[in-house]
Amino acid sequence: MNIEQSMALFREKCNQHGLKITPQRTAIFEEMVRAKDHPSTDDLYQRIVRIFPNISFDTVYRTLLSFSQMGIVNVVEGYGEKKRFDPNIETHHHFRCMKCYEIIDFSSESLDCIEIPQELQNRFKIVNKRVVLEGLCDKCSK
Amino acid sequence: MNIEQSMALFREKCNQHGLKITPQRTAIFEEMVRAKDHPSTDDLYQRIVRIFPNISFDTVYRTLLSFSQMGIVNVVEGYGEKKRFDPNIETHHHFRCMKCYEIIDFSSESLDCIEIPQELQNRFKIVNKRVVLEGLCDKCSK
DNA sequence: TTACTATATAGTAATGATTCTTATTTAGCA
């Protein structure tokens, strides 16, 4: 999905959920789409504040939460550090470095289609499935 | 693994890592082993403080972190809420409820042996692999 | 276009979790 398409999806989803399309929201979403690093709220705030010097941290924070509720960004699983967000909403998987805490996306067709036991599908309403690997990333294992 | 065995492992690992076996550490580990609910630091503190009325939150917190560094408990993946710990260090998987945030363990032999692409094994030093499902738990989907 | 209204925002304060500091205590060795 390119930026144009992402922005169109953004506007559509905002309308669907009755959210107004404000310059702040637009900028936050656009910056999020460009992000390749699972930024935290503060990371995003640092980037947005260059464009909107008066924007408040709270606005960025609330906006990212709305986005995640609307399903146009994801909250990445972590280990009790600050929240981190992911603009990639297609099925993918994560490697997490136990040393530098970097979260690295990867995709794998074979992992995409792992079979969830029927018993679990009956018990839970499953929205998302993902493989999470932990260990040392290429930089840290040197 | 029963409690006796867990406590033996605990003492062995402490010796291995040069940690002293204090009554506080012993109590924290024992309480952790009994826990079936991925407790947070504060949950554990509330339980321990009944036995050691003077124990400090910080001691519980530091102790749990040491345990996770020693590999005798795990930190559970979450979404930016407080840290939660898991005494189950054998391979298992997690279902996480998007509504009540409960984390439910499950095991599945077929999921235990999913194949990680060779490319990733070359790139990273993989210590742990796990399937994480998100959705609504049985209670919340009613 | 303009006026209206519900929603969004900025600024700031409050809360909650984690981590640090320091004086005191203690486990484990000699």
Next chain:
DNA sequence: TGCTAAATAAGAATCATTACTATATAGTAA
């Protein structure tokens, strides 16, 4: 039994998140 490095308790500091409120604005309807 005494010694010493490590551990603890208590409280303070830091950092992330969330709440509050007055003002501003997007989007609708005249």
